[in-house]
Amino acid sequence: MTGIDHNTGTEEIRDRVAAQLTRARERSRALTDAVDDHDLVRQHSKLMSPLVWDLAHIGNQEELWLVRDVGGREPVRQDIDELYDAFKHARSARPELPLLGPAEARGYVGEVREKVFDVLETSPLEGRRLLDGGFAFGMIVQHEQQHDETMLATHQLRVGPPVLHAPPPPPGGPTGPAEVLVPGGPFTMGTSTEAWALDNERPAHQEHTAPFFIDTTPVTNGAYANFIADGGYADARWWSAAGWAHVREAGLVAPRFWERDGDRWARTAFGVTAPIDPEQPVVHVSYYEAEAYAKWAGKRLPTEVEWEKAARFDPVSGRSRRYPWGDEDPTEAHANLNQRHLSPAPVGAYPAGASPLGVHQLIGDVWEWTSSDFHGYHGFEVFPYAEYSQVFFGPEYKVLRGGSFGSDQAAVRATFRNWDYPIRRQIFAGFRCARDASPGESA
Template structure:
């Protein structure tokens, strides 16, 4: 067995960073346990949807990735379970095929993940958190924390798809009432998109580059259930002229007539199933569980369009007074509960207007948390993109059938959410916690 000597630096800054890394790793693991300990072994081993893995696969996969990157790569330690590498490689087995694999049972998966975590924390305790690019500023540890939180959000989506009684609980999301302008004007001009300075940003967020964006207007808040109900009432799902050709074909083939998990009662009341419970649709919540095709059709119906990725980021990050891009709409400080609905504190979006402290300098609200927001942009690398530390995180998806989503959802942890963070998915996807806001091009001034 090969181990590194104790070379831990004795500086307050490094010790603070080490404590912060340990905290984000622990927060992720606590959430993983909460999402899996609430179900019996049969439910953990079951596949609740063909587009999702059994929860027990996610649990062991989290441990496998942590072993590969932290125990073996950063720590230089001998492999713990090399026999698991292939089975828990996400690129070698499609989700639909994973139930047929000889997966670790829940007890073994938990034990494996716990053993890996003990080793990883020992590696953290001895890491310089400097030197090569993987260790510098704790990047590899932060990458693994983000990876686990991303799988936690995927597991949360699996909970939404499973049948049966509720297994998760959380207080209701805040209510609010937005009374500001319908849209916000974002002036024309260049801004710095992406980042070179955030040490935990992932490869597709880099490098920072200047983008000159024409003037546009963007919705001050996400599209609400009430507004989407107007689209439904006006025949939005029955009017092919509002849809792309592919979108209409998909809508027709799947018989889609409302956001996923919505049902209409005989008296006309709309209900939404949420994590094993059913409640009337809350009018002022952002609409959630809509595909890109649905969002695009709504935008056409409203005489608008979806924002480009650059427009979304400029609305979220650019501070005209300072002439610079912020880390978050409210500034560079980390999210707090009064700024954004993140981290599964609630199991639903908050009403629009519930987070005025999270507004951007121009007054755009709820850009972070609540719902992932579809943009019109396809997923590509930025100019000068370099894959790091592996192509399979981002690069292999460039140019495929993906649209970019921004901003995070109520199920996204703050470690995996910032103004530069990029998510992507197929335009048909509706199981994710996706919503949107609209934009429109403004006429050029002469």
């Protein structure tokens, strides 16, 4: 993240913003330069936009907010605003639009970025809520990194030889007991102080939980394979009515990208097919699959409140931390983030990132489904636009937490909230289980 707070000086904020903008653009460039122009403009899945749309959309949002609004400058390409408005055209229809070609898109985002750096140098970074702490710039950094993760998901859906490369994640290690007790009582959820936190993370408020147990690690490939072997996909007992209807209609028999290889399972990831690692968290499962596994295991999915309490609550001090390990920004020792690797790491790979209660890998590796619908907190206020969060509030979307190996640390916090339809499987999503604590267990 940024570590920016009210004590951070203006010049330091400028330096940090510039570094974050540069990091995000290097990643966008790497994801789009990895393929030829044909792959840039084609649609690899109806669920996703062509990569070239994402690239120009990144530039258009940057132009709208930083060049025109914050900077008060003349438009660079006002004529393309509607083409790159995510609410105007469904992803499936975007290839039919008169989009900017690869060279034109690259030129456009480059021109916008030059103007943005000029705006950054001249902006007071105060006097408007949009400017305080560099929020508008931080919002755009996060927007680009979120689209970079979307483009990474598009790469996963791409058919062909591998074009992305990264070292394997570190090995796993001991994780202690399978589950830990999270004590009942109040804790502070959300934030009112994180400079770049988005509107749905605000305001900080008190929540109360009963005592509950939560798994110390995400559910692994090996554990999920046992659910499959026990006939989990063919047994209606484990599925909600909506989940069972979907699994039958879609013909699901395993996580997305899994296939049988003799008497074992293999998974294709970014063009490489290999046997599943039983110790890695399962990924590319829908909410319905996570829910069914949890019921089969005699447990349930955690609520969003429970997830955040497990991730932030320090039982010694009673305060909520920025991250499970403390208040310092993530490092390579804490979490599998920043597209540093192209898969989740085996459980126990990041002992330095564990929470005070001993819960591992809450940040990075896989987004974790919760049982909660997406809604605003009490006191929610739209800022700076309703289309970021508010238009998605309701029972259609389930909340995911924690980020994935494809998330950047600028766009992941222990308060950060993601959401998606419960059928989605192309995202880098997994889960962990929870269960109620009986009176004897919570004593």
